[in-house]
Amino acid sequence: MKGKRGLVLIGSPKGLEGSNSVRHAQALTETFDAEGWSLEWLHLHHAVESEEAIDDLLAKVDRADQILFVAPLYVDSLPAPAIRAFERIAAQRSRRSGNSKAPRFSVLLHCGFIEPKHNATAVEICRLFSEAAALEWFGELTLGGGGIPSRRVRRAVAEAGTALAKGFPIPPEAQKWAKRPVMPRLAFILGGNLMWRRVAKGFGITKVDLLAQPYE
Amino acid sequence: MDDRAACILDGGSAEGVSSEVALARVVDVLTAQGWSPTTYRARDLEVSPCRGCFACWVKTPGVCIIDDVAREIVRTVAQSALLVLVTPVTFGGYSSELKKVIDRLIPLILPYFTFVGREVHHIRRYPRYASLLGVGLLPRPDPKQEKVFRSLVRRNSINFHAAETEACFVYGDGTEGEPSLAEGLAEVIG
Numbered sequence: 011m012k013g014k015r016g017l018v019l020i021g022s023p024k025g026l027e028g029s030n031s032v033r034h035a036q037a038l039t040e041t042f043d044a045e046g047w048s049l050e051w052l053h054l055h056h057a058v059e060s061e062e063a064i065d066d067l068l069a070k071v072d073r074a075d076q077i078l079f080v081a082p083l084y085v086d087s088l089p090a091p092a093i094r095a096f097e098r099i100a101a102q103r104s105r106r107s108g109n110s111k112a113p114r115f116s117v118l119l120h121c122g123f124i125e126p127k128h129n130a131t132a133v134e135i136c137r138l139f140s141e142a143a144a145l146e147w148f149g150e151l152t153l154g155g156g157g158i159p160s161r162r163v164r165r166a167v168a169e170a171g172t173a174l175a176k177g178f179p180i181p182p183e184a185q186k187w188a189k190r191p192v193m194p195r196l197a198f199i200l201g202g203n204l205m206w207r208r209v210a211k212g213f214g215i216t217k218v219d220l221l222a223q224p225y226e
Numbered sequence: 227m228d229d230r231a232a233c234i235l236d237g238g239s240a241e242g243v244s245s246e247v248a249l250a251r252v253v254d255v256l257t258a259q260g261w262s263p264t265t266y267r268a269r270d271l272e273v274s275p276c277r278g279c280f281a282c283w284v285k286t287p288g289v290c291i292i293d294d295v296a297r298e299i300v301r302t303v304a305q306s307a308l309l310v311l312v313t314p315v316t317f318g319g320y321s322s323e324l325k326k327v328i329d330r331l332i333p334l335i336l337p338y339f340t341f342v343g344r345e346v347h348h349i350r351r352y353p354r355y356a357s358l359l360g361v362g363l364l365p366r367p368d369p370k371q372e373k374v375f376r377s378l379v380r381r382n383s384i385n386f387h388a389a390e391t392e393a394c395f396v397y398g399d400g401t402e403g404e405p406s407l408a409e410g411l412a413e414v415i416g
């Protein structure tokens with residue numbers, strides 16, 4: 011696996027700093043350097059902003075031996091710019107002859123709900139994209155809990171990253187760890203609701219204001 | 227909410243299977259039954275991507291902080307009894323053109339969590355929500371993509387608290403899957 015190129019595609023709108031997607035991607039790729047990978051990082055929102063940027067994205071996909079896509083769940087699917095990027099990648103690669111190389115493609119999706127299974131439809135969308143773009147599907151990891159870095163989540167991401175860096179698909183053991191809830195669901199609901207109320211209060215929004223129905 | 231108002235979001239692209247045939251059929255059925263459809267063609271609209279800032283939940287409750295046409299669409303959806311999504315089926319999901327609008331609909335719900343069935347979802351902001359019909363456009367029948375599309379429409383209906391939901395398909399030659407468009411519409415508008 012020495013001298014291989016990896017491409018990390020970040021689907022969060024928040025860019026390459028400070029998002030849960032970036033934190034998960036950093037943890038996922040922690041051992042890549044030691045295994046001889048050189049990594050390029052791309053923020054998909056910027057990558058589809060112009061034809062020049064799209065050309066750059068397509069060139070990087072073509073050069074990659076392995077692509078890691080990390081994104082938050084947006085309305086049961088992927089954020090719109092990530093879908094735009096997928097449309098362009100699939101269109102370009104489907105025009106090619108069958109002899110071009112197939113980069114490996116793996117996915118880490120995370121959602122704000124406690125149950126990772128909310129990501130299931132989005133995973134299938136990624137899988138169909140992988141087929142359409144003639145990529146080699148290398149597995150998925152789905153996380154719930156809004157980015158809470160529990161011990162189980164850290165273990166799941168570390169095991170997945172270690173496998174990918176060594177040239178193996180995401181192992182079932184990592185998927186199993188990721189599927190375990192990070193806390194009891196009722197505690198998540200109560201804690202989450204309290205968190206939202208506190209955040210809103212910080213903006214001067216009262217409990218009543220937060221329930222506004224401006225378009226009723 | 228207007229009980230006979232429908233919002234149609236057209237996610238069609240300039241290439242591939244045209245959305246025009248499906249759109250015309252949906253509008254014909256709705257108007258024949260006394261509905262007033264409002265159609266937005268996503269590819270003609272300058273809609274910024276959702277920033278994931280959650281300002282629409284905690285800073286300006288119910289209103290997106292980005293001042294563009296998506297605010298008007300959220301208002302139209304909130305005041306409609308039916309939401310129709312017409313889109314090329316894209317890896318089993320919606321086109322990026324449609325999805326840029328869908329991503330901006332989250333002001334319709336509250337940040338708070340609750341149980342819906344056996345899952346955690348967000349609480350409704352409004353007392354009533356539009357029923358949801360997804361109309362997928364495909365060159366030809368494609369069971370794998372259709373299965374994922376049905377799942378996506380169903381999941382959206384849970385998260386947007388739709389009273390009724392259905393997914394149907396129109397193919398490149400103008401034929402329809404099962405249920406047909408008319409049957410799908412009958413299912414969601416009663």
